[in-house]
Amino acid sequence: MKFTYYPGCSLHSAHLGYDISCKAVFEELGFELEELNDWNCCGATIYMSVSEVTALACAARNLALAEKQNRDLVAPCSSCYTILNKANRYLKNSPDLREKVNDCLKEEGLEYEGRVKIRHPLEVLINDIGTELIKLKVKKPLDGLKIAHYYGCQIVRPEKGFDDRENPTTMETLFETLGAEEVYFPYKVRCCGGMLMTTFESAALKLSMEILESAVENGADCIATTCPLCQMNLEAYQDKINKTFDKKFEVPILFFTQLLGIAFGLSSKELGIDKNFYRCEKLSEIEKQLPIQQQPISI
Amino acid sequence: MKQSLVKPGVLLQQETELRRAFLEHAKVIPGAEKIKICLQCGTCSGSCPLSYAMDIMPRELIALFRAGDIDSILKSRTIWICASCYTCQTRCPVGIKVTDVIYALKRTAIEKKYFTKHYPVHSLARSFTNCIYKTGRLNESTLMFRYFLRTGIWKSFSYLPLGLKMFFKGRLKLKSSKVKNIDVFRKILKKSEALELPVEREKIMYQPDAVGYKSVG
Numbered sequence: 001m002k003f004t005y006y007p008g009c010s011l012h013s014a015h016l017g018y019d020i021s022c023k024a025v026f027e028e029l030g031f032e033l034e035e036l037n038d039w040n041c042c043g044a045t046i047y048m049s050v051s052e053v054t055a056l057a058c059a060a061r062n063l064a065l066a067e068k069q070n071r072d073l074v075a076p077c078s079s080c081y082t083i084l085n086k087a088n089r090y091l092k093n094s095p096d097l098r099e100k101v102n103d104c105l106k107e108e109g110l111e112y113e114g115r116v117k118i119r120h121p122l123e124v125l126i127n128d129i130g131t132e133l134i135k136l137k138v139k140k141p142l143d144g145l146k147i148a149h150y151y152g153c154q155i156v157r158p159e160k161g162f163d164d165r166e167n168p169t170t171m172e173t174l175f176e177t178l179g180a181e182e183v184y185f186p187y188k189v190r191c192c193g194g195m196l197m198t199t200f201e202s203a204a205l206k207l208s209m210e211i212l213e214s215a216v217e218n219g220a221d222c223i224a225t226t227c228p229l230c231q232m233n234l235e236a237y238q239d240k241i242n243k244t245f246d247k248k249f250e251v252p253i254l255f256f257t258q259l260l261g262i263a264f265g266l267s268s269k270e271l272g273i274d275k276n277f278y279r280c281e282k283l284s285e286i287e288k289q290l291p292i293q294q295q296p297i298s299i
Numbered sequence: 300m301k302q303s304l305v306k307p308g309v310l311l312q313q314e315t316e317l318r319r320a321f322l323e324h325a326k327v328i329p330g331a332e333k334i335k336i337c338l339q340c341g342t343c344s345g346s347c348p349l350s351y352a353m354d355i356m357p358r359e360l361i362a363l364f365r366a367g368d369i370d371s372i373l374k375s376r377t378i379w380i381c382a383s384c385y386t387c388q389t390r391c392p393v394g395i396k397v398t399d400v401i402y403a404l405k406r407t408a409i410e411k412k413y414f415t416k417h418y419p420v421h422s423l424a425r426s427f428t429n430c431i432y433k434t435g436r437l438n439e440s441t442l443m444f445r446y447f448l449r450t451g452i453w454k455s456f457s458y459l460p461l462g463l464k465m466f467f468k469g470r471l472k473l474k475s476s477k478v479k480n481i482d483v484f485r486k487i488l489k490k491s492e493a494l495e496l497p498v499e500r501e502k503i504m505y506q507p508d509a510v511g512y513k514s515v516g
Contacts, residue, residue: 009437013472014465040435040478045383047431049405050424052327057491058431061484104490108483158385158398165389191348191384198446199420200380203352207382236461275468 003124004069005033006062006084008077008228009041015228017272021257022076022121024271028137028264029129033074036066042080045154046195053101059087060101064110072117074124076257078154078227084118085159120155122226122256123162126170131177139265139291141179145282147259148185148220149175150211150234152227156189165189171224171256178263187214192233201240208233209241212249222252222280224259231255235277252280259283265291310367317369320410324403331403333395337361343387343397353377357387357397360404373413378404379420422449432488435478440471 003026011019026033039062047055062084066073075081091098092114102111125134149171156165163170166189172182190211193204212234215223225231235253242249254276261271262283268274273283310318325331337358344356355363355375363372372378378401387397407413409421426445430437440462447455465471478484 009475010439012436012476014439014470016470038479040484041431041437043431044427044437046424046427049402049420050409050428051492052406053494054428054488054491057487057494061487100494101491104487104494107486107490108480153384153386158388158396189386191382191386194382194384195420195423196349196380196382198443199423200352203349203380204382206351207348236465239460275470277464277468 001030001128002032002034002071003074003119004066004071005035006039006042006066006073006075006080007035008039008075008080010079010228010232011077014232015255017258017275018076018228018231018255019272021255021261021271021273024266025125025257025260025264026121028261028266029125029133031129034069034071036062036069036073039065042075042083044079044083048083055083056087056090056097057101057104059084060091060112061105061108061110063088063091063116064105064112066116067112072119072124074119074121076121076226078152079229081118081120082154085161088114088116088118089159120162120226122155122170122174125260126174127162131173134174134260135177136294138178138263138294140263140286140289141292142175142259142263142283142286143179145180145259145286146183146219146221147175147180148183148215148218148223149188150185150215150223150225150230151189152225152230153189153191153194155226171226174256175224175259178260180259183215183218183220185214185218185220187211192230194229194233197233197237202244204233205237205241205244208237209245209247212238212241212251213247215251216249220251221282222254222259224254224256226256238277250278252276252278252283254280254283262287314367314370317373317407317411318367321364321369321403321407324406324410325400328396328399328403330394330396331400333393334361334364334400336393337365337395338393340392342390342392343395346386346390348384348386349380349382352380357401360401361395361397369407372404373408373411377401378408419446419450422446425449432485434475435481435484436475438472438475440473441475 007019023033042062043055043058075084105111151168156163156168191207192211193207196204231253238249258271258273268287339358339362341358344350344358347357350356355377360372381401383398385398391397423446426442426449429445430442
C-alpha cells in the first residue's frame with residue numbers, strides 16, 4: 001500500500017531525523033511513502049495571522065497536487081497536519097470559497113475538488129497498520145524504557161481529530177505493544193511556547209521548562225514527541241532553560257518514529273538519532289542488544 | 300475611553316471604526332456570534348498556559364469588547380502573547396472560539412497599525428511571508444536572518460551558539476529547495492491576496508448591533 005507523503009519545510013532542514021525515520025519505519029512495515037511532487041510550504045499557523053485567504057491558497061495548492069495521486073496524504077509535521085486539515089475543511093464546506101481558490105490555482109492548471117484525506121503517521125500506524133502487525137516486526141523490545149508521551153497542541157486541537165483533546169492515548173497504545181513503560185505525564189498536551197520562542201522568549205522558556213520538569217520528576221528517560229517545533233523548543237533551548245531557571249536538564253527528545261525504528265532493529269544512524277543533541281543511554285543499550293527471533297504465528 | 304464613560308451609550312468615533320474593523324475580521328470565523336453568550340466564567344483564563352504573562356486575561360478581552368473598549372485590547376500585549384494552543388477554545392463551556400477571536404484581533408491590530416516593537420509577532424509573520432514568496436518553501440536560517448534584520452541584528456548574536464550547534468549536527472541548511480515553477484506559484488499568491496473571503500462561509504449571524512450592548516454598537 002502506498003501513501004502520498006508531505007514532508008513540509010522543517011522536515012527537510014532542521015528535522016531530517018523525523019523525515020528519514022518516518023520513511024524507514026513505514027518501509028520496514030511494508031508501506032511506501034511517496035513524496036508529493038513539487039510541494040510548497042503549507043503556510044503554517046503564522047500565515048493565518050497576516051492573510052487568511054493567501055494561507056488557504058498556499059495549502060490548497062498542495063491539496064490539489066495530492067488529489068491527482070488519488071491516495072491519502074500523510075503529513076508528519078503537526079503544523080502542516082492542522083493547516084492542511086483546516087484548509088481542507090474550509091474548502092470542502094464552502095463551494096463558494098473553493099471556486100475562488102480554484103480560480104487562483106488555475107494559473108498552474110490545478111483544481112481541487114475536496115477529495116483528499118489528510119492523515120497523521122501516528123494515526124495511520126494505529127488504525128491502518130495496526131498494533132498486531134507492528135508487534136510482529138519488533139526485534140528489540142523497548143523493555144524498561146520509560147517514555148513521557150508528549151503530543152503538543154496541534155495534532156489534538158482545536159477540532160476533534162483522531163484522539164481525545166485533553167487526554168490522548170494513541171502513543172501510549174503504540175508503545176505499550178513495544179514493551180515500553182509509560183510515565184505519569186500531565187503535561188502531555190500543554191503548549192511548549194511554539195513560535196513565541198523567537199518573539200517572546202522569556203514567556204516561552206517557562207512553558208518549556210515546566211514540561212521538561214514534569215518529565216524529569218516523573219522519572220522519564222526520554223520524551224517522545226510528534227511535533228518538530230516542540231522538539232526544537234524542548235531540545236535546542238534546553239541550555240537556555242538551564243541557565244535561566246538554574247536547572248540541570250539533559251532530557252533526550254525523540255520523535256516517536258525514531259523510538260519505533262529502534263524497536264524494529266534499525267540503527268540510530270538510519271533513524272537520524274545521531275543528529276539529536278542529547279543521547280538517551282537506555283536507548284543505546286537497547287540498540288546494542290541482539291535482535292530477538294520472532295515466533296512465526298500460525299493463524 | 301474616558302469620554303465614552305462620561306457619556307454612557309456613546310462611542311468615540313475611533314472606537315466605532317475599530318469595532319467595525321474587528322467585526323469585519325471576525326465574521327469569517329464560523330460561529331463567531333457566540334461571543335454574545337460569554338458567561339464570564341473564566342475557564343479560558345484559567346486554562347491559558349500563558350495567562351501569567353498577560354496584562355489582560357482572555358476572559359477580560361471579551362468583557363472589554365462588550366463594554367466597547369477595543370482600543371485597550373489592541374494596546375494590550377495579550378493578543379501578541381497568545382501562542383494559539385487552542386486550550387481555551389476547546390474548554391469553553393459555550394463554545395466561543397477564543398483563539399480565533401484573538402486571531403481576528405491580531406489582524407485588526409495589524410490593519411490599524413497598533414503593533415508595538417516589543418512584541419514583534421508581526422515582524423516574524425512578515426519575514427515568513429516574504430520567505431515563502433521567494434522560494435515557495437521555508438528555510439529556517441533565512442527566516443531568522445530576515446527576522447533579525449527587521450528587529451535588530453544585534454539579537455542574532457545570542458543565537459550564534461545554537462546556530463553553530465545545529466550546523467555541526469547537519470541540521471542547518473543554508474540553501475533551501477525551491478518550488479519548480481516559482482513564477483507561477485507567485486502568481487497564485489498574488490491573485491489570492493486580492494481575493495475576499497466569502498462573507499457567509501457558514502451560517503453566521505454577526506451584526507454589529509447584535510453584539511454587546513445594543514445601544515453602544
